[in-house]
């Protein structure tokens with residue numbers, strides 16, 4: 001009998017970062033979180049994208065159900081953020097993110113995408129739409145890849 005296909009899910013959450021208020025120090029801290037997450041996620045075959053806007057973070061995590069569950073449990077227990085809330089957790093048919101962990105902090109170079117997504121009022125109300133977080137993450141990934149000249153691979 002053929003083995004049961006493992007199920008692929010994505011989880012989208014948001015949280016409030018408890019990092020430095022200094023923009024540069026915070027960027028370094030987000031960089032550290034991202035580098036460590038890259039290694040852990042590679043091991044767990046997780047792909048993900050982390051967004052940071054002011055003190056809010058939002059992340060899309062894709063992978064096999066058990067791996068996503070284990071990864072999220074570690075993320076939940078991390079005191080570098082608080083008020084972690086799931087926006088969406090569901091089965092998906094394919095992965096949409098190509099890296100184990102990429103992060104993007106709102107800055108003048110990517111402002112156009114963050115402005116279009118307009119997540120800030122939703123974060124402040126505590127009701128960010130999963131589809132808005134997902135679409136912004138994809139737009140930032142596409143832009144990053146086209147800068148590297150590899151966008152044609154994913155059309």
Ligand SMILES: Cc1cc2nc3c(=O)[nH]c(=O)nc-3n(C[C@H](O)[C@H](O)[C@H](O)COP(=O)(O)O)c2cc1C
Pocket residue numbers: 033036037038040041048050057059061071074075076077078080081101
């Ligand atoms: C905003 C945020 C996002 C994170 N994303 C991930 C992630 O995608 N994968 C991961 O393994 N850890 C992630 N972490 C780190 C975990 O919370 C945890 O510190 C880490 O997995 C523990 O690694 P260790 O077992 O090597 O100490 C994140 C932490 C924060 C604050």
